[in-house]
Amino acid sequence: MRGALFNILGDLDNLTVLDPFGGTGALSFEAISRGATSATTIEHDVVAQKTIEKNMHVLALEKHINLIRASAQSWLRTTDTQFDVVLCDPPYNNTQISLLAELTKRVHKDGIFVLSFPASEEAPKEIKLQLIKQQQYGDGQLFFYQA
Numbered sequence: 001m002r003g004a005l006f007n008i009l010g011d012l013d014n015l016t017v018l019d020p021f022g023g024t025g026a027l028s029f030e031a032i033s034r035g036a037t038s039a040t041t042i043e044h045d046v047v048a049q050k051t052i053e054k055n056m057h058v059l060a061l062e063k064h065i066n067l068i069r070a071s072a073q074s075w076l077r078t079t080d081t082q083f084d085v086v087l088c089d090p091p092y093n094n095t096q097i098s099l100l101a102e103l104t105k106r107v108h109k110d111g112i113f114v115l116s117f118p119a120s121e122e123a124p125k126e127i128k129l130q131l132i133k134q135q136q137y138g139d140g141q142l143f144f145y146q147a
Contacts, residue, residue, distance in 0.1 A: 001137045002026060005087070005114060008133065008144065012036040015084035020072035020103055025052035025065070027087045032064045039064065040083070044071040073099055082108045089116040092140070101126040107147040115143040 005027075013035035019027045022043030031039045043049050049069055056062050068075050073096075086107050090096055100115065104127055107113045113129055119141045123131060129145035 001116065001140055001142065002030065004135065004137060005116075005142055006030055006034055008135070008142070009034070009085070009112065009114070012085065016040075018042075018083040018086045018103075018106055020075070020086070020088060021090050022052055022067070023048055023089065025055055025067075027089060028052075028065050029055065029059060029061065031085070031087070032061055036085070037064070038066065040066045040068060040081075042068040042070060042072045042075050044069070044074075072103065076102055076106075082106050082111070084108050084111045086111070086113045088114065092118045095121075095124075097124050097126050100124060101128070104129055104145070104147070107145075109147055111147045113145040113147065115145070117141055117143060 012031055015036050017031040017036045017039040019041045022041035025041050028039035028041040052067055056065050083106055086103055104113050119136050119139050123143050129147055132146050133144040135142045
């Protein structure tokens with residue numbers, strides 16, 4: 001599904017990216033490889049943070065990726081920074097709809113908000129951006145919104 005996501009997005013030349021559910025950092029690493037100038041990855045799990053740090057070092061991406069050691073919810077209270085692309089891949093067992101709605105406010109005008117969501121669920125009504133594309137892949141689906 002990650003490959004499909006980036007094939008749909010295409011080149012990310014000179015764009016800024018937010019990955020509020022960092023996990024392994026794979027979305028941020030891929031965004032940088034597709035031309036994004038920077039990616040901010042938010043991760044609260046210490047083990048996942050160490051994995052992201054290690055991979056940043058191995059790939060020499062320390063200057064391009066900003067790792068925030070916090071939850072997305074707590075980070076939102078500290079900044080009003082906006083991004084060209086926001087890539088949301090929340091845990092399917094805890095999608096946190098109100099948090100997703102808050103994250104839409106971090107998308108620049110005309111930016112893109114991408115949501116990975118369980119295939120069994122409909123698009124969250126709380127997201128007030130324009131839905132421009134929806135694609136299903138097995139047990140997951142991608143929603144692409146324009147700000």
